[in-house]
Amino acid sequence: MKVAIMGAGMSGLSCAITLEKHGVEPVIFEKRRCVGDRFVNGEATFSMFNRPIGDELKYLKEKHGIHLIPTDVVNKLVVHSKNETSSIDGSLGYLNIRGRHEKSYECQLERQVKTKINFNSDYEYQQLIKDFDYVVLATGDAEYALRLGNFRCDLTCTIKGATVTGEFLTNFPHVWFNYEIIPKGYAWLLPFSETEANLVLAYPDYPDNIKLDLDKMWESFYGLACRQLDQNLKVTDRFEITRYMMGICKNPKINNTYFVGNCFGAMSPGLGFGQFTSVLTGVYAAYDLLNMGSYCELTKPLFENFNHSLALRRFLENLNDSNWDLIVKSLDNKVLDGIVDKVISNKSRIQFLKALLPFMKLWNVFKGSRVK
Ligand SMILES: Cc1cc2nc3c(=O)[nH]c(=O)nc-3n(C[C@H](O)[C@H](O)[C@H](O)COP(=O)(O)OP(=O)(O)OC[C@H]3O[C@@H](n4cnc5c(N)ncnc54)[C@H](O)[C@@H]3O)c2cc1C
Numbered sequence: 001m002k003v004a005i006m007g008a009g010m011s012g013l014s015c016a017i018t019l020e021k022h023g024v025e026p027v028i029f030e031k032r033r034c035v036g037d038r039f040v041n042g043e044a045t046f047s048m049f050n051r052p053i054g055d056e057l058k059y060l061k062e063k064h065g066i067h068l069i070p071t072d073v074v075n076k077l078v079v080h081s082k083n084e085t086s087s088i089d090g091s092l093g094y095l096n097i098r099g100r101h102e103k104s105y106e107c108q109l110e111r112q113v114k115t116k117i118n119f120n121s122d123y124e125y126q127q128l129i130k131d132f133d134y135v136v137l138a139t140g141d142a143e144y145a146l147r148l149g150n151f152r153c154d155l156t157c158t159i160k161g162a163t164v165t166g167e168f169l170t171n172f173p174h175v176w177f178n179y180e181i182i183p184k185g186y187a188w189l190l191p192f193s194e195t196e197a198n199l200v201l202a203y204p205d206y207p208d209n210i211k212l213d214l215d216k217m218w219e220s221f222y223g224l225a226c227r228q229l230d231q232n233l234k235v236t237d238r239f240e241i242t243r244y245m246m247g248i249c250k251n252p253k254i255n256n257t258y259f260v261g262n263c264f265g266a267m268s269p270g271l272g273f274g275q276f277t278s279v280l281t282g283v284y285a286a287y288d289l290l291n292m293g294s295y296c297e298l299t300k301p302l303f304e305n306f307n308h309s310l311a312l313r314r315f316l317e318n319l320n321d322s323n324w325d326l327i328v329k330s331l332d333n334k335v336l337d338g339i340v341d342k343v344i345s346n347k348s349r350i351q352f353l354k355a356l357l358p359f360m361k362l363w364n365v366f367k368g369s370r371v372k
Pocket residue numbers: 006007008009010011012029030031032035036037042043044045106121123138139140141159161200241260261262263266267272273274275276278
């Protein structure tokens with residue numbers, strides 16, 4: 001069986017590791033000159049979005065033999081609204097590095113792969129599908145799925161971020177929901193060492209938002225982050241992504257082509273998490289190729305998760321700054337705080353988004369959202 005994997009990132013490498021473990025050696029094509037050849041950034045995974053699975057890294061290791069070492073666990077998530085700041089405590093997930101850093105998740109996966117990776121590849125899909133029995137599309141964006149008429153784009157978003165230096169606690173990320181500065185969007189501070197963190201904002205490209213001045217928005221947010229962290233954060237690297245497509249493929253597999261990672265639609269529209277789903281889709285595609293499971297069946301819960309996350313996105317957009325202040329202030333209430341900490345902890349099996357779905361849908365209908 002000749003299998004080509006297009007893209008040596010989270011999903012492509014997870015697919016390769018699984019195939020190799022069961023005796024199939026794929027041919028891996030990577031466009032860049034090495035794995036993770038892009039900006040270094042901090043990312044995170046939060047267990048509450050991956051239920052009923054509890055601890056996502058333990059699950060990947062024990063169930064699928066994929067080993068990933070994070071930079072730290074998330075022990076506290078500091079939440080900022082326009083006028084309030086509060087926190088959620090407990091084992092909530094993990095922080096990790098991405099990109100061209102030896103400890104990045106993709107570099108860790110590369111070390112688990114035995115097959116030689118063909119770097120600087122300029123092969124097109126059309127060529128590979130002629131030369132191979134199967135092609136796994138793992139290129140990290142929706143472009144091929146879109147070209148093949150296999151992608152439903154639900155929204156596009158703008159992302160602007162920077163690596164900043166300062167003093168950080170490696171287990172305390174921060175999140176901001178401040179619509180006065182980032183309308184309908186959010187921002188994160190994700191530390192990946194005691195002195196480096198990723199500061200990033202993201203918002204949906206709705207007509208009112210497209211008119212906004214991204215640089216001005218960034219300056220306002222950066223100033224706010226410096227004030228609230230009481231630090232003069234120094235920017236050492238920057239990145240900007242505009243019109244990033246968020247959506248999901250219509251079919252996870254068409255004939256002999258598999259769509260994995262962001263080609264599948266791994267990035268959740270709610271808050272932009274996609275690493276865990278990327279690894280899972282890579283592993284599941286390998287299981288299908290090995291006759292160990294059906295890709296279409298295995299990915300069904302991922303489609304469900306995506307749709308829950310889309311409802312979350314609409315729900316978040318239908319809140320305003322006063323709603324956010326109220327939510328964040330409630331986290332200070334001892335009883336509520338205790339419940340939230342328990343529900344969100346990675347020990348809980350409660351399917352957070354599924355349980356909230358009826359309420360979010362009601363709220364979205366009430367607010368006249370386009371997606372019910
Ligand atoms: C700024 C930003 C922040 C994020 N933060 C988080 C976060 O905090 N938590 C989280 O869970 N998720 C986060 N995500 C999403 C997550 O990073 C992605 O969902 C995940 O990396 C997708 O994995 P992948 O395998 O599809 O793509 P990647 O891991 O990006 O790999 C794609 C690979 O394919 C290669 N490639 C591209 N085109 C070709 C081609 N034609 N031929 C051969 N190779 C090709 C690329 O060079 C790359 O190596 C974030 C995404 C962005 C953009």
